Amino acid sequence: MKWYIEKGQEGDVVISSRVRLARNLKGYPFVPMLDENSCKEILAKCKEAAKGLNLSYLYMDEVPVINRQMLVERHVISPEMLNNTKRRGLLLSRDEQISILLNEEDHIRIQCLSSGLNLEKAFELANTVDDTLEEALEFGYSEMYGYATCCPTNVGTGLRASCMLHLPALTAGGYIDSILKSVSKLGLTVRGLYGEGTVALGNIYQISNQITLGMSEQDSIQKLNKIVMMIVEKERDVRKKMLDNNADKLADRVWRAYGVLANARLLTSEEMIGLISDVRIGVNMGIIYNISPEVVNELAVITGSAHIAHICGEDNTPQKRDVKRAEIVREKLGGTK
Amino acid sequence: MKWYIEKGQEGDVVISSRVRLARNLKGYPFVPMLDENSCKEILAKCKEAAKGLNLSYLYMDEVPVINRQMLVERHVISPEMLNNTKRRGLLLSRDEQISILLNEEDHIRIQCLSSGLNLEKAFELANTVDDTLEEALEFGYSEMYGYATCCPTNVGTGLRASCMLHLPALTAGGYIDSILKSVSKLGLTVRGLYGEGTVALGNIYQISNQITLGMSEQDSIQKLNKIVMMIVEKERDVRKKMLDNNADKLADRVWRAYGVLANARLLTSEEMIGLISDVRIGVNMGIIYNISPEVVNELAVITGSAHIAHICGEDNTPQKRDVKRAEIVREKLGGTK
Numbered sequence: 002m003k004w005y006i007e008k009g010q011e012g013d014v015v016i017s018s019r020v021r022l023a024r025n026l027k028g029y030p031f032v033p034m035l036d037e038n039s040c041k042e043i044l045a046k047c048k049e050a051a052k053g054l055n056l057s058y059l060y061m062d063e064v065p066v067i068n069r070q071m072l073v074e075r076h077v078i079s080p081e082m083l084n085n086t087k088r089r090g091l092l093l094s095r096d097e098q099i100s101i102l103l104n105e106e107d108h109i110r111i112q113c114l115s116s117g118l119n120l121e122k123a124f125e126l127a128n129t130v131d132d133t134l135e136e137a138l139e140f141g142y143s144e145m146y147g148y149a150t151c152c153p154t155n156v157g158t159g160l161r162a163s164c165m166l167h168l169p170a171l172t173a174g175g176y177i178d179s180i181l182k183s184v185s186k187l188g189l190t191v192r193g194l195y196g197e198g199t200v201a202l203g204n205i206y207q208i209s210n211q212i213t214l215g216m217s218e219q220d221s222i223q224k225l226n227k228i229v230m231m232i233v234e235k236e237r238d239v240r241k242k243m244l245d246n247n248a249d250k251l252a253d254r255v256w257r258a259y260g261v262l263a264n265a266r267l268l269t270s271e272e273m274i275g276l277i278s279d280v281r282i283g284v285n286m287g288i289i290y291n292i293s294p295e296v297v298n299e300l301a302v303i304t305g306s307a308h309i310a311h312i313c314g315e316d317n318t319p320q321k322r323d324v325k326r327a328e329i330v331r332e333k334l335g336g337t338k
Numbered sequence: 339m340k341w342y343i344e345k346g347q348e349g350d351v352v353i354s355s356r357v358r359l360a361r362n363l364k365g366y367p368f369v370p371m372l373d374e375n376s377c378k379e380i381l382a383k384c385k386e387a388a389k390g391l392n393l394s395y396l397y398m399d400e401v402p403v404i405n406r407q408m409l410v411e412r413h414v415i416s417p418e419m420l421n422n423t424k425r426r427g428l429l430l431s432r433d434e435q436i437s438i439l440l441n442e443e444d445h446i447r448i449q450c451l452s453s454g455l456n457l458e459k460a461f462e463l464a465n466t467v468d469d470t471l472e473e474a475l476e477f478g479y480s481e482m483y484g485y486a487t488c489c490p491t492n493v494g495t496g497l498r499a500s501c502m503l504h505l506p507a508l509t510a511g512g513y514i515d516s517i518l519k520s521v522s523k524l525g526l527t528v529r530g531l532y533g534e535g536t537v538a539l540g541n542i543y544q545i546s547n548q549i550t551l552g553m554s555e556q557d558s559i560q561k562l563n564k565i566v567m568m569i570v571e572k573e574r575d576v577r578k579k580m581l582d583n584n585a586d587k588l589a590d591r592v593w594r595a596y597g598v599l600a601n602a603r604l605l606t607s608e609e610m611i612g613l614i615s616d617v618r619i620g621v622n623m624g625i626i627y628n629i630s631p632e633v634v635n636e637l638a639v640i641t642g643s644a645h646i647a648h649i650c651g652e653d654n655t656p657q658k659r660d661v662k663r664a665e666i667v668r669e670k671l672g673g674t675k
Binding site (some may be wrong): 121158250252256259262323327337 | 485492586587590596597598599600601602603604627628633657660661664673674675
């Protein structure tokens with residue numbers, strides 16, 4: 002089962018939690034300075050070291066662009082990795098909870114995802130992966146600075162923890178800017194849906210820790226956890242206010258979105274994002290009773306442009322993709338045939 | 339069964355056919371000059387004469403305004419009769435195919451409705467009613483000019499025949515103006531949904547004959563019938579072109595309208611009219627498979643502002659009416675609860 006169709010804690014607001022560990026092998030320069038042979042050696046060593054984890058291996062330069070785009074839509078690889086594939090590898094578990102990016106910014110980036118707010122689980126999983134790899138590999142590490150990383154912002158724990166939050170009420174209510182400002186002051190970073198430099202499509206925000214030096218992994222994760230819980234409570238408050246203020250209006254908005262999704266014959270990916278946001282809040286507030294949050298999460302992934310283009314194959318015009326997207330959505334929601 | 343939930347000929351374009359006969363009693367002045375006593379006499383005489391027809395009688399001045407508005411929405415009385423109720427009466431059959439307006443513009447106006455394009459049936463019914471009344475009453479009539487009517491445009495046969503047409507394709511395609519111009523040149527009149535002086539809401543047009551003098555009833559009806567059939571064919575042509583041109587786009591439009599109707603929690607009467615027009619074309623073109631044209635006709639009537647206000651009773655704010663309208667629509671369409 003993919004991680005995103007599991008029920009998660011605080012799943013009404015938090016879509017997913019992710020922990021990433023950056024590691025580099027001792028005895029090799031950082032990625033930008035690596036020669037071809039060293040790159041190959043690192044890929045081979047890491048593959049070998051990960052053997053016990055039951056991951057599939059992809060050599061990114063051999064992965065068709067459409068499949069790479071799908072990996073971006075599934076939050077497995079970064080948009081950066083979409084375009085730079087040379088000598089890079091990916092190790093991926095079947096449920097997509099574990100991915101290891103090889104020769105991306107660092108030699109090794111362990112990424113673990115879990116559904117809802119569960120940074121501990123993701124961290125535990127990442128640690129297990131880290132330990133397994135460390136049995137076979139020696140990482141660059143100093144007592145003084147911690148793990149060596151290519152970019153100095155990651156030096157120390159090499160850890161980055163993040164949560165993906167759905168904040169439609171805070172956004173609509175105009176509270177979001179001041180909240181994001183406070184979050185920044187607390188040393189966290191906020192980004193839109195697909196990571197750095199993108200806007201918050203569908204009211205989804207990614208909040209992550211930035212401090213890797215002078216703070217333990219546990220403290221870092223607990224800090225993020227605490228701040229996320231504060232935002233969750235605020236979002237719930239404003240949702241409740243929306244409901245108290247005009248329950249019919251809110252119900253109308255979310256049910257219309259459902260009605261369009263369950264019946265439209267053409268859906269662009271842009272429209273999808275807004276409709277899913279409305280349906281998501283409807284489901285998570287108990288207004289929409291006939292679909293589960295897991296279905297919404299799944300829809301968000303499987304209707305991405307690359308996923309649809311992949312299904313369409315050769316038969317691939319913009320309208321045909323929109324027809325196919327609408328078809329998949331109706332089927333998933335039990336809409337009209 | 340109400341006339342509007344019967345299956346009608348050419349029902350994909352023609353919603354209803356109506357024949358109206360204007361009659362005045364011999365020995366009385368026209369309505370504007372009638373004194374109170376004569377008014378009462380006429381009401382009593384007509385009631386008596388119509389006894390065999392099994393109609394219910396309403397003295398309009400005693401009918402609450404909300405119920406009068408409902409009669410307008412059901413096309414039983416004219417908007418004019420909504421406000422002028424003094425000394426006026428209405429005889430109405432249970433299925434609403436027959437209505438007799440008393441002391442409106444003329445002493446007697448027999449109106450017969452039938453579903454789809456069926457002017458002959460409406461005319462036959464009107465004749466039966468006319469014959470029944472004439473057994474007991476003497477109408478003003480001259481060999482030279484035919485039936486006496488209050489307004490000179492009705493003198494002669496006293497007949498007005500009309501059809502209500504749904505012309506979304508001709509309207510969207512921009513053909514409607516030239517067609518309506520031609521229709522006018524042929525001596526017919528075109529009006530919007532609720533008769534004279536209103537615009538064509540929901541792409542519904544009422545086309546009626548205007549010539550009452552120097553033409554037999556049969557000729558007059560056949561002429562209207564022929565012209566309506568020409569418009570029906572043109573509308574079908576353009577619908578087919580829309581389908582050939584972009585079937586997905588058309589399907590998307592009509593299914594979205596269905597999706598909103600089956601799921602919205604707030605529906606204004608204005609929005610309703612547009613949505614019903616889209617759903618109507620979807621149903622009549624065989625795109626929407628899960629509801630019948632009769633349900634669409636019924637929806638158009640039972641969601642009128644007065645109908646909803648009547649159901650809401652005391653509990654009657656604009657939003658509550660919109661909530662109730664949406665509730666009724668969802669129930670009728672088997673939408674979400």
